[in-house]
Amino acid sequence: MENDGKAVSLLKKGFSIAGTSVGTVVSALIGGSLAGMSGSVAGAAAAKACEMVVEDIAHRMLSIREQHKVGGVAALAIDGIRERLLWDSPRNDGFFERTEDDQPSPGEELFEGVLLAAKQEHERKKLEYIARFFTNLVFKPDFQPAEANHLLAIAETLTYQQFCILAVVANRERFALRSETWPERGVIPTEKLDLAHQAFYLYQRQFLVSIDPQRGQAGFVYDIAHTLPTQGHLSPTGQRIVEILGLGEIPHEELEEVANGL
Numbered sequence: 001m002e003n004d005g006k007a008v009s010l011l012k013k014g015f016s017i018a019g020t021s022v023g024t025v026v027s028a029l030i031g032g033s034l035a036g037m038s039g040s041v042a043g044a045a046a047a048k049a050c051e052m053v054v055e056d057i058a059h060r061m062l063s064i065r066e067q068h069k070v071g072g073v074a075a076l077a078i079d080g081i082r083e084r085l086l087w088d089s090p091r092n093d094g095f096f097e098r099t100e101d102d103q104p105s106p107g108e109e110l111f112e113g114v115l116l117a118a119k120q121e122h123e124r125k126k127l128e129y130i131a132r133f134f135t136n137l138v139f140k141p142d143f144q145p146a147e148a149n150h151l152l153a154i155a156e157t158l159t160y161q162q163f164c165i166l167a168v169v170a171n172r173e174r175f176a177l178r179s180e181t182w183p184e185r186g187v188i189p190t191e192k193l194d195l196a197h198q199a200f201y202l203y204q205r206q207f208l209v210s211i212d213p214q215r216g217q218a219g220f221v222y223d224i225a226h227t228l229p230t231q232g233h234l235s236p237t238g239q240r241i242v243e244i245l246g247l248g249e250i251p252h253e254e255l256e257e258v259a260n261g262l
Helices: 006-012 021-031 039-060 064-084 104-120 126-137 145-157 160-170 190-204 238-244 254-260
Strands: 208-212 218-221 232-234
Touching: 006 039, 006 064, 039 064, 039 104, 064 104, 064 126, 104 126, 104 145, 104 208, 126 145, 126 160, 126 238, 145 238, 160 190, 160 208, 160 232, 160 238, 190 208, 190 254, 208 254
Parallel strands: none
Antiparallel strands: 208 218, 208 232
């Protein structure tokens, strides 16, 4: 990658999103040290894939704000990979291998998908977790490309507050959650109505399920007034969303605020 190339320029524009990660990633890519961190063929393949995708995206027409978002998410994702290579090994299941006719590898396609998701994302707080999506994917061979594409598409449809709701449910023992139903006729207080709708959407999409502790059975919620946070649990798909996006890293104080509003 050339020092004055469009790719480096794109990464540098992500400083407002990624902070000091930008300088680290630019230096690593220019010096060719990203792949060397792992000392493995898989690490070299991951580094090369990231570099090729960033170079390709950098030559597309992007607005200033889109450059900030795309450059920032690219820098965060690559820096996350660089740091994790110090103690972990990347997947070596062919995720970064190109086809015989030199078509992009699944890893390249997904990194492109992550950067395009960043380009379209208007919620700034989601960007860090979109970046974590790809960083985690590089080290988790149990997430196959088809599932990863599905989960990325889901992540694009959810709000940051819904990310928080999933994270709260995933760590439900850390919070004092509401254990009683809403008052007579299920009237939800106005200040809690939006959060209730966002949680109900997660039940409708079957990312959350309700488990009655007395019956010991999982079921779906069909009435927004009957959602009980203490009975909410992640579905298998919900668990995968939380894991690949790294939602457990959302600051506790933000989760506490959401937990109190459920």
